[in-house]
Amino acid sequence: MTTIDQQRLARVAEAAYQIRMGVLEQGEAQGEGYVGQALGIADVLAAAYCDKLRYRPEEPEWDGRDRFLLSIGHYALALYAALAAGGVIPREELLTYAADDSRLPMSGMATYTPGMEISGGSLGHGLGQAVGMALGLRVQGRGDQLVYNLLSDGELNEGSTWEAAMSANHFRLGNLIAIVDLNGLQADGRTETVLNNEPQQDRWAAFGWQVQRIDGNDLAAVLTAFDVAAANAKVDGAPQVILCDTKLACGVPILESKEKLHFLRVAAEEWPVAKEQLTAGYQGQEK
Amino acid sequence: MSQPKRSAAMIASIADAGVKTTSAPFGHALNALAAVDDRVVGLTADLSKYTDMHIFAAEHPDRFFEMGMAEQVMMGAAAGMAAVGLVPFATTYSVFATRRAYDFLCLDAAEPGLNVNIAAALPGLTTGYGPSHQATEDVAILRGMPELTIFDPADAVDVEAIVPAAAALPGPTYTRLLRGHVPRVLDEYDYTFEVGKAKVVRPGSDVVIVSSGLMTMRALLAAEKLAEHKVDVSVVHCATLKPFDEETVVAEINTPRLALTAENHTVVGGLFESVASALVKRGIGKQVHAIGLPDAFIEAGALPTLHDTHGLSTDAVVRRVLAELG
Secondary structure, three states: OOOOOHHHHHHHHHHHHHHHHHHHHHHHHHOEEOHHHHHHOHHHHHHHHHHHOOOOOOOOOOOOOOEEEEOOHHHHHHHHHHHHHOOOOOHHHHHHOOOOOOOOOOOOOOOOOOOOOOOOOOOOOHHHHHHHHHHHHHHOOOOOOOEEEEEEOHHHHOHHHHHHHHHHHHOOOOOEEEEEEEOOEEOOEEHHHHHOOOOHHHHHHHOOOEEEEEEOOOHHHHHHHHHHHHHHOOOOOOOEEEEEEOOOOOOOHHHHOOOOOOOEEOOOOHHHHHHHHHHHHHHHHHO | OOOOOOOOHHHOOOOOOOOOEEEOHHHHHHHHHHHHOOOEEEEEOOOOOOOOHHHHHHHOHHHEEEOOOOHHHHHHHHHHHHHOOOEEEEEEEHHHHHHHOHHHHHHHHHOOOOOOEEEEEOOEOOOOOOOOOOEOOHHHHHOOOOOOEEEOOOOHHHHHHHHHHHHHOOOOEEEEEOOOEEEOOHHHOOOOOOOOOEEEEEOOOOEEEEEOOHHHHHHHHHHHHHHOOOOOEEEEEEOEEEOOOHHHHHHHHOOOOEEEEEEEEEOOOOHHHHHHHHHHHOOOOOOOEEEEEOOOOOOOOOHHHHHHHOOOOHHHHHHHHHHHHO
């Protein structure tokens, strides 16, 4: 299924490649990190930061921007790479990831990084803040500005997420779009064994949300879902959720095969291989 | 069997007999502020009628948001609203604002330094419902939160001044809200509320009581009664508990007078310990007697009985001062 223009697709695919490479560079700089999740969500972030979001790279505080809220603070390295791909921060700054005095801490914080809207990390906070922003924009007559919140499947364990899900529908926040990364893994193991939260579509639908579920690593599907969501976004309509099934470490076979994917430790000699595999995969895709 | 005292716990008045009151000063002050500042919005977690937010809701239905019994999302949403340029005031009871929603006030509002204003009714021991509703440790919970300003108003005069002051501060605030028919006593004294300042409301040569919240009202009433015993009592009111005005308080305590603190809160982690810390930092070994709640879950019952049992009533303050004078 694709009605996406090939040029657009190629442009966003290139951005996704750059984001993944940025993630690997940050991982290599630290030797470890939440690299698996970041590689898995790269396609979604490429679609957001290099296609759909309205923002000004040179003016991150521009009041007319769409908001993209990263609840999952540990995905920060993915967002930093997306901010670099979008021109908000310099690409070379990625090498300071998690270093002392860096603007790019291990867990994302609004107070540190230009373009980072909230301080994530304590999970279950993002959707509530998104509700407030969507309501706040609407009450000021700015309901055409969209509020996106990227959360994870593990985050759906938190009751506060469901308080916010109820609230978003109660207030008919059609300017709010949640994106859930369903990578199936959390700190203690497989999500289905830690605290099963399927069936996802039914749960969100029961809370009054419009639901799409896609393969979050199929870029054409991601772009289509974003297009549908943007077209459906009515200021007093139902809130929307895009459920994205993603593959941890997607695009880098040497990392995909690792077992402890929640917090990856990678040997120094593996990073160059990872980058070669990423590039080879991307070039293969192009052909 | 004696006739049970009507507890009417949730609406129990804190006004002593003969003290004049003002109805819903918070709601009216919020309306006055909203009339001149269109950034002001109100939220509540299913407690508008019990926090005087209903006054604002009636006047500004388009700027009022009923969040339901969902304190976590209320705090997060208030932070989100502040992040897009609004000035939210959010109300619930103190127990829920502190125990249930701490993480959300801390990380969503305080860490980014957002203008989120929490007005929390039933602070300390102001209901007879028992520990589920008695926020006897709310200040202790919140004092360690960076960036947060904590107000403990004595009466309606303070509440009316705190609302615009809280909005004018760039960061988050927590106000120990007095609601309903709120005593008005500070207008009888030469007193003006100032953020971050302790004020000598009443001078006195024999005893100094450093107090906050409704205990300032009780201390002032007790001071009048103690005058009949030829005891001259000074009352120093700390309407802002954080940041704490250590300079003023230490200067008032560090005199030959008998010194006490008086707070509607456990003696753990509140006003008494703020004073003690200020003294120790300066190497001052002055004895200070603490009037406050015990480190215990308080029993259910009629509020006047509980206040008398635990030393917060006007008469209990009088008895305590006389006892300490020996």
